[in-house]
Amino acid sequence: MREYLDFEKPIAEIEDKLEKLTAAAQGRPSAEDDLRKLRTKLHQLQAEIYAGLTPWQRTQVARHPQRPSALDYIGRICDSFQELHGDRLYGDDQAIVAGFAKLNGQSVVVIGPQKGKTLKERMQRNFGMPNPEGYRKALRLMRLAEKFNKPVVTLIDTPGAYPGIGAEERGQAEAIARNLFTMASLKVPIVSIVIGEGGSGGALAIGVADRLLMLQNAVYSVISPEGCAAILWDDPKKAPDAAEALKMTAADLLRLGVVDEILPEPPGGAHRDPMAMCDAVKKAIALHLGEMLELPLEELLRRRTRKYRKIGVLGGE
Amino acid sequence: MAWFKKERSAHEDEDRKKVKVPEGLWLKCNHCRAIVYRKEVERSAKVCPKCEYHFPISVEDRIDLLLDLGTFREWSPDLAPADPLHFKDTKRYTDRIQAAQQSTGKKDAMVIGEGRINGNRIALGVFHFGFMGGSMGSVVGEKVALAADGALRERIPLVMVTTSGGARMQEGILSLMQMAKTAAAVSRLAEARIPYIAILADPTFGGVTASFAMLADVILAEPKALIGFAGPRVIEQTIKQQLPQEFQRAEFLLEHGMIDQIVPRKRLKETVSSLVGFF
Numbered sequence: 001m002r003e004y005l006d007f008e009k010p011i012a013e014i015e016d017k018l019e020k021l022t023a024a025a026q027g028r029p030s031a032e033d034d035l036r037k038l039r040t041k042l043h044q045l046q047a048e049i050y051a052g053l054t055p056w057q058r059t060q061v062a063r064h065p066q067r068p069s070a071l072d073y074i075g076r077i078c079d080s081f082q083e084l085h086g087d088r089l090y091g092d093d094q095a096i097v098a099g100f101a102k103l104n105g106q107s108v109v110v111i112g113p114q115k116g117k118t119l120k121e122r123m124q125r126n127f128g129m130p131n132p133e134g135y136r137k138a139l140r141l142m143r144l145a146e147k148f149n150k151p152v153v154t155l156i157d158t159p160g161a162y163p164g165i166g167a168e169e170r171g172q173a174e175a176i177a178r179n180l181f182t183m184a185s186l187k188v189p190i191v192s193i194v195i196g197e198g199g200s201g202g203a204l205a206i207g208v209a210d211r212l213l214m215l216q217n218a219v220y221s222v223i224s225p226e227g228c229a230a231i232l233w234d235d236p237k238k239a240p241d242a243a244e245a246l247k248m249t250a251a252d253l254l255r256l257g258v259v260d261e262i263l264p265e266p267p268g269g270a271h272r273d274p275m276a277m278c279d280a281v282k283k284a285i286a287l288h289l290g291e292m293l294e295l296p297l298e299e300l301l302r303r304r305t306r307k308y309r310k311i312g313v314l315g316g317e
Numbered sequence: 318m319a320w321f322k323k324e325r326s327a328h329e330d331e332d333r334k335k336v337k338v339p340e341g342l343w344l345k346c347n348h349c350r351a352i353v354y355r356k357e358v359e360r361s362a363k364v365c366p367k368c369e370y371h372f373p374i375s376v377e378d379r380i381d382l383l384l385d386l387g388t389f390r391e392w393s394p395d396l397a398p399a400d401p402l403h404f405k406d407t408k409r410y411t412d413r414i415q416a417a418q419q420s421t422g423k424k425d426a427m428v429i430g431e432g433r434i435n436g437n438r439i440a441l442g443v444f445h446f447g448f449m450g451g452s453m454g455s456v457v458g459e460k461v462a463l464a465a466d467g468a469l470r471e472r473i474p475l476v477m478v479t480t481s482g483g484a485r486m487q488e489g490i491l492s493l494m495q496m497a498k499t500a501a502a503v504s505r506l507a508e509a510r511i512p513y514i515a516i517l518a519d520p521t522f523g524g525v526t527a528s529f530a531m532l533a534d535v536i537l538a539e540p541k542a543l544i545g546f547a548g549p550r551v552i553e554q555t556i557k558q559q560l561p562q563e564f565q566r567a568e569f570l571l572e573h574g575m576i577d578q579i580v581p582r583k584r585l586k587e588t589v590s591s592l593v594g595f596f
Contacts (some may be wrong), residue, residue, distance in 0.1 A: 161527075163547030163555050168565060171575050173526035173546035180500035181532050185508065200484075201496060201527045201546075208497045222484050222493040222524075227551075232406035232486065246489045247402045256401065258490050308501045309462060311494045312455030315399035 005060050007049060014042045046268045055249050056240035059225060061217040062196045066271040068278065070097055070112025070155040073195065076275065077282035078103055086137060090170060093134030095126045098141045104286050109145035111138045111206050112155035129162035132175035135205050139179050142186055151189040151289050154206045159224065161202030176205040183208035184308065189292030189300060191285055194218040210304050211288045212258065214250040216265040221248035346370050348541055362582045371519060371539040371582050376428045376443045379478055383586050384432035391430040393463055398425050398456045402489050410487040417448045425456035429464040435590040440468035442477045452485035453525055458495025461529055465502035474512040474593050479530045483523020496528035503529045512596040514589055517544050535592055536576045538567035
């Protein structure tokens with residue numbers, strides 16, 4: 001079953017018509033013409049709707065339940081994958097998946113939060129909201145990557161770090177801070193891709209990178225539009241306004257100099273053609289990793305240091 | 318990320334309604350709610366005589382408390398915020414900045430510089446909570462980085478005093494990136510083996526706790542200071558339960574191994590001075 005978002009209603013209607021007509025036509029050549037017209041109309045409509053998405057609508061696409069997840073990408077683009085579990089301190093956080101993978105023959109460490117698709121899996125994975133042990137597992141694997149001189153690839157899709165009692169007791173803030181600290185000078189290339197939702201510090205904790213890429217309909221923000229609306233507007237229903245104000249789309253982040261490249265999505269979003277999306281992501285990772293791997297280590301680190309030292313916009317006197 | 322500020326001001330409003338405190342002479346403690354004599358509080362470095370709660374203090378008082386008198390020299394005092402997102406909620410960000418600058422006399426929420434502590438030179442950074450809840454935007458991030466750069470250049474210890482609601486929403490993703498910027502800045506200090514001491518005061522939350530605040534070589538906190546990643550209100554809404562009484566207080570963090578010591582304000586200077594002497 002395909003799930004449609006509110007603004008996709010016109011698309012749903014045409015697809016429904018198309019399906020019925022296809023069934024009725026049963027290969028009759030006279031129906032072919034109508035079908036072709038309908039398909040053209042569908043593509044136009046899709047292109048139109050998706051070109052004019054508001055930031056809030058884009059947030060819905062970024063959170064689409066059928067959007068490809070980190071595990072979908074890993075399964076499709078890696079030749080082999082060995083998941084590694086646990087932070088060796090407290091537990092294994094299933095909200096983050098991490099392990100060794102082969103990508104075009106190159107060993108890499110790949111890390112990505114996983115929201116889960118079924119309700120059961122969502123509960124198991126805490127809706128993709130990591131606890132400190134998730135970040136510490138990621139840290140352990142980044143250290144492994146550094147030890148064996150393998151690049152790190154992170155696929156970001158999380159509502160944010162989990163705000164819970166246990167998370168605070170076990171040092172959620174320290175876990176995130178430690179990852180930022182470590183990634184700032186990790187002695188291997190890091191490529192991060194925001195594939196869905198980039199939720200604040202919980203996303204940044206695996207997102208300090210030499211190259212930061214973003215899918216066209218992904219979002220990345222300091223706070224969720226709902227959270228921002230609740231605080232600044234005192235009204236969670238103002239989330240669409242907050243999404244607009246926060247400048248959280250891929251195009252905004254490219255303009256602000258935070259993102260290095262936007263990866264275009266198939267018409268109607270990544271979930272409409274996951275295979276094509278995966279292939280595009282694979283190509284982009286290979287390209288950027290290739291460039292990073294050619295740099296001498298000192299140059300790589302010098303550029304990373306400069307990039308984060310400069311980030312921010314200051315006013316005049 | 319600035320959840321906590323809201324919660325507090327709601328409390329304060331409520332209190333103001335319930336108990337009329339005569340302006341000037343008396344103060345109401347934020348923690349034990351006792352009515353205390355203002356002069357007595359001021360004499361004891363703004364500490365509640367009943368419960369030892371440490372009231373927020375101004376940047377100037379904090380500097381006087383920590384450094385040898387008259388030794389502070391401010392660095393980059395003119396750095397001011399911009400409005401890269403042209404952010405507007407119920408108010409324009411530029412209006413909020415202007416109002417905060419007028420009421421505080423500061424350009425943004427952080428003051429950095431250098432001074433002496435019992436004769437030893439240190440670099441110092443102090444948050445000003447009164448400026449938009451001590452939130453961290455591009456100016457605060459840049460000043461933390463400049464303080465770390467200065468400490469590195471002069472090879473003197475860095476001391477940071479934090480009071481902050483977290484990242485500044487009005488600068489969006491650029492505020493978030495200040496977490497990476499400040500963490501990277503203190504990581505360069507660590508590589509050069511320059512000591513870094515953090516003093517967490519009430520309150521310290523969100524993107525500040527989850528970046529340079531928790532990355533110090535030695536982390537001190539003032540008694541009863543609220544410190545955490547997520548604000549109490551967010552956690553309550555998420556788990557739909559009431560939080561334990563002393564949750565996220567400095568004592569709670571000490572018990573859970575997250576900080577090194579709780580130090581009463583009056584003993585901060587001698588403690589930092591002693592610590593600096595070990596490096």
